[in-house]
Amino acid sequence: MSNPSLLLLADVLGRADLRDAVERNLATTLDLIGPDGTVETVHSRRQDQNHPFRLAPYLPHFRLLAIRTGRGDFSRAARLAAAGGIDDPDLLAGTLLTPDLCRALPTPAVQTLPRDRYLTTARLAVRASATAHTVVYGGSDVPEHRRIRSGLACNPTFLRLFAGDAVLDAVRLSRGFFDLGPFRAAAMRQLADGRYRLTETLTAAYYQPLPPDRRRGDGVYRMADEGRFSAAMAFPDRPQDEVSHTTRVEVDLREDGADLRIGISGPRVPWALELTFRPGGVPEGAVPIGDGRWCLTTGPMTYRAGDDEIRVEAGVEAGEPLAGPDRSDVLRYDPGQDYTVVGGTDATTGNRVYIGGHGPHTLTVALRARRPAPVL
Template sequence: MTLHTDTTQSDTFVADVIAAADAETAALLQASTDVSTAGLGPHRESMRRAKLLVAVFLEPASAFTGSPAVVGLAETYARILHDLQSPTGLFLGGDNVESPPDTGFTINDVGDILELARRSGDPRLDRVAEILGGIADRAAPAMLAGGVHTPNHRWELSAALVRLHRHRPDERLTARAREWLAEGVDIDADGLYSERSANYAVYVSNPSLLVIADILDLPELHEVVARNLEATLGLIHPDGSVETVHSRRQDQREPVFPLAPYALHYRHLALETGRGDFAWAARVAASAPVIDPQTALADMLLHPALREALPSAVPPATRVRHAWPVSGLVVDRTPERTLVVFGGSDYAVARRIRSGLASNPTFLRLFGGDAVLESVRLSRHFFGLGPFRADRMTVADDRIVLEEHLSPAYFGPLDAARRRPDGDYRVVDEGRFSAAMSFDERPRHEVPLDTRIEIVPIEDGAEVTVETDGPICAWNLEFAFRAGGAFEGVTPAADGTVVLGSGSARYRVGADAIEVGPGTGSSAAAGYLPGEDYDYLGGTDALGGPRLYVSGTTPGRATVTVRRVR
């Protein structure tokens, strides 16, 4: 799908949100006739449903305005939530046991319902407010004393604290939130939060900072959110997705992260600042089906200004290059294609795969109309060290260079003074694996491999040159395409893969195609090797779907062109 950027279309976001909320409410009411399908927990889902029901009850344009059935079901979910709360005031669920930040997600929704009920003054919501108010009061001590374990949790927990204060004023709650804020918001020079995650920016950091700003009167936090949204503008792709290859969280594995969840935030800041580029992004995000209508509708009730008409939209330039140096990311656009280059992996520093690190080995992506090259990776048969992940990136006007230096070693005998007759040596990680061999005390005999990938953007694609210096070993360039098309000029194997020995091949989706070639003539075995980090447990980060391989052997140099054709 190619993104449509018609900025003259009518702004139907408010009506779409109400319609989506009504549709979900109708489904809940129908399911509630059988308690087994009413949805008992988990706590976050029960709270979302209660929030939805209260929002449609109060929304004048909803088909369920003032519905007794809706209030009755909201009370049911409030009671379910009450029963799910542990004696500590926290909620149990998932593998984060007794978690203040995970509880914070639910308490933030509780806080918004309590505020909606208070503002409405509708006595029919008194019972819901009474149950939820008790939940909030029991949670407050744990939220006040509790800690976190990811960067975004600080803002989620702080948002819960200020909402609890809004419900029942207690200066200890705001003091604790200010203590977290005093650490400084983790937004970098690129305008991205430290986790570089679209998922956590849109669902946690941005909405949390906005509500903290409003309740504590800290307008500078709106400026932080605006910086993040501005940085995200360059990450919006022609298919309406947001780039995630550079993320340090789970969404680095999701090549398609929708822009739709950003609709409310771009709308909020577009109306606040009058920015036409934000208005454009708000319209594009709102062109997709509404995500989380309970949140959008509740926010529109709490902030009536969100219902106002957007400013005139200003679409992005069709020819532009964006760079995020801290993240090691470049997005280069022409009217023919969008090119993504990533050289900001954390693997070079950490030398491990770990939650919270950017470790995606994809270094190139290409959007060519409806044909999408999701990933280009370089795999090597070299000591089980896995695919190429750049440890250096250089960006010039006419080219982008990614480099990596690897130096695995063989180890010699220990010096006589370090030998132990019982053979009992320390367990040490030598970079590939760990063993009881005191590797750090042994002489090293290194086997270096230097890899340089030069990417030269061209009007319809890019020229990719792989240059290697080191011992003889096989390598494979893997070109992984988005499903929905078919290869031309080659016959794929049963698993959907193609080995390109010579010439070129195309992957076509409708009128658009991406061409790759030429092959190198190499007879090296094709395939992808995830590396020892995955292999030793039988795991993998390999991609599926349509894939094309170009093989080669080190040392040497090979150039492959990838381009959009029609």
Template sequence: MDDAFVRAAQDAATRGASETPVPPDGLPHRELMRRAKVLVSVAVGVPDRASADTLSLATEHVERLAELQGESGLFECGDNVQSPPDSAFTINDACDVHHLLRNGPAETSPLRDALGAIILKAAPALLSGGVHTPNHRWELASALARIHRSFPDSRLVERAEEWLAEGVDIDGDGFFSERSPNYATAVSIPSLLALAEILNRPELRVPVERNLELTLSLIGSDGSVETLPSRRQDQGTRFPLSRYLWAYRLLAVETGRPDFAWAAVLATADGIDDPGLLTELLLHPLLGETLPAERAPRRDELAVHASTSLAVVRGERSELVVYGGSDYPQQRRIRSGLAVDPTFLRFLAGAAILDSVRLSRTFFGLGPFRADGIRRGEDGSIELRERAVSGYYGPLSAERRHADGVYELADEGRFSAAMSFADREMEEVALTTSVVAHPCDGGVDLDVDLSGPPLGWTLELGFRDGGVLDSPAPRPEDGASVLTGATASYRVGGDAVHVELVGLEPSADPASYFPGEDYAFLSGTDAVGGVRLLIGGTTPARFRMRLRAERGTGAIA
């Protein structure tokens, strides 16, 4: 038994149980049940740390939860009205607490009965209900399985199996279809593990192991998991490895994999602060067993994930991420559920981090450069390419003209009009952009080529806060600095990212980053904040940008 881990899980739960009290009627249903789960885990798992009112407070939360449950058995939640999957999140927690209390002390019987009533009231709606995102299928199916665990009913199993019959949405690289660390850790992984256990479907553990294996190559030196390919709200954000802790730990103990053990240890680098871990530990004691000997995976070579057009190089002095997997070239729209982040490169030099490189341009309002994939060169290079096309439409042919002047309202890619665009010949205007990355020891060379009509473009380098950029002071209109010479550096302590331009005389007044008409029409933006360096010019343009890492020794790689 790993006593240190068990104590840490107990400590986290105890802190969670002592959260600043909020009147139960001020909490939404998922938070009510989450808090009740933490309180019960402390009362049952570490009773010597429980206060006299721990169980009564949990009961108060569950009573309020029952009041929030509608006649349909579902809970209201934000803009997802009468949502079976959103209610399933709460019912999954309720079922785990109900199962946890199956052999509980006598004083917990009323609480268990109250949970049972909530679960049974929700069962019909979850049995017949539907979903609206990929991960919801597994959340809903796992709720059905958990209800069956407490209240056996073959109909629940049959419905869960219907969802599972669609096949787990995981690709050849190990990404779930939403490609989101948040939904992998919060939904897909725990749901599939629960289904594997309760329904005796061990094959459902395979996609979980594949996703965890993939994630090993996405762990950065800053302790975050790469999110650029994500199709959900976490795309482009910093996602903590700590959220993967329990999954890596459980699978490491079960499989003996030393690389999973390495990840589990790394996930605790900033301590353990997940109050839900104690419940998992009580339900799955194996989670608390001693980890196998850890061994770091080999991470100093180029790893290319073709399904998301993501290339990662983890070296001793620097880390490089090149991304060309946006959904925008195919979908031609900005939508929730699509990967549309225009960041195509990250570069890490210890504490000095170039978080985002984006290429903005004024071309028919189509927005920043988003590559249509990546291409590997025989010399080890990685190419990103995009051919953006718009243009002007000619008159309709005689047979397609309407005397009343009424034509189809259609979208032509940047705006809509009643002009039957598909029936017209278009005079094409194209902008071709190529970025070729040449990784090298401690850095990367980027060859940038923009070919097309004369227009302005801006390369934006966004650095993570905490350092100093040796460039002119930020300009008032957008808070960004402008590179007017050939070199610049961003330094955090002894670490630095050095930038050098070759073959370009940059503009003294480049345009600000422009997010594209999809955002601008709604007065929105996807612009990054913080420390930014702008490099501007006009097409055609062809130049090289060198990025080099300097680490604490003062030596430039």
């Protein structure tokens, strides 16, 4: 609602600065438009962070500013927003109140490819080419707040890859460390053009017996929140043995996909990399393990949808051999206790391919998009 409100106030109050704020917002949105006509929301703090958001609601804003500024890139976005048809009943009223919406659009600008964008405040990077559109995200609020809450960016997806009809909707990394949930980067650093490092360190504690002078004969202690759970155990008064677990993911964005190097250090705990592909394609080269799931070890696999495909190949640089298809206890997604304590989950749906094992590990994963050459 911010854009229409600001545009209305800009007209009523004669505030050009408010219109400029909307123009900056829409200019940023241009780089968040996926090949499927949706706007990236993985970084959102609203309910739409887990669902596709269509470009259509942006139609009047892109159209109005394209007409008033002459921007061809906004004109292209307005045409794309209207491509699926118009089902906004407010748009008719908008044209009556803002007649400029009925004027002809300027000539749409040709999209420039390849292009890169790194939004430092959202910790979100996008690389788009004629072959692949890749999103890398490391801006979750959960590491700071240690809570799953409404109003926080909680989605643990850290990469998406579009290759025409073949779409890798979500890459997530699940760890079995004190039931603290999947990898959500606490920091994201740009190492070079198209190269990023995402990191998170989790720390938990084993609580030892209370010192003799803090023990009560009646066994009644104050209720306390430990950060992971609550109990009447006087946690602040107990000696602690802390344990840490660190995950580092380096992403090198390419015109045809991405190279991942994943480092998992700390105690020997299970982990699983989950690659969720959009339904409509066929996995080839991975072993089916039931319920729409597949296992991948060190051999390559391909997800093919029509003439488009995404190839995945994993390799182990350090650590034990990867888990085979018989290890369903490892090859699964664990949402963490914030969800499971109430019987909930934020698990994805679709065709899910798992690569897993017991850390520590250093793993490489190559993601390659392949599409037919365009007909000229």
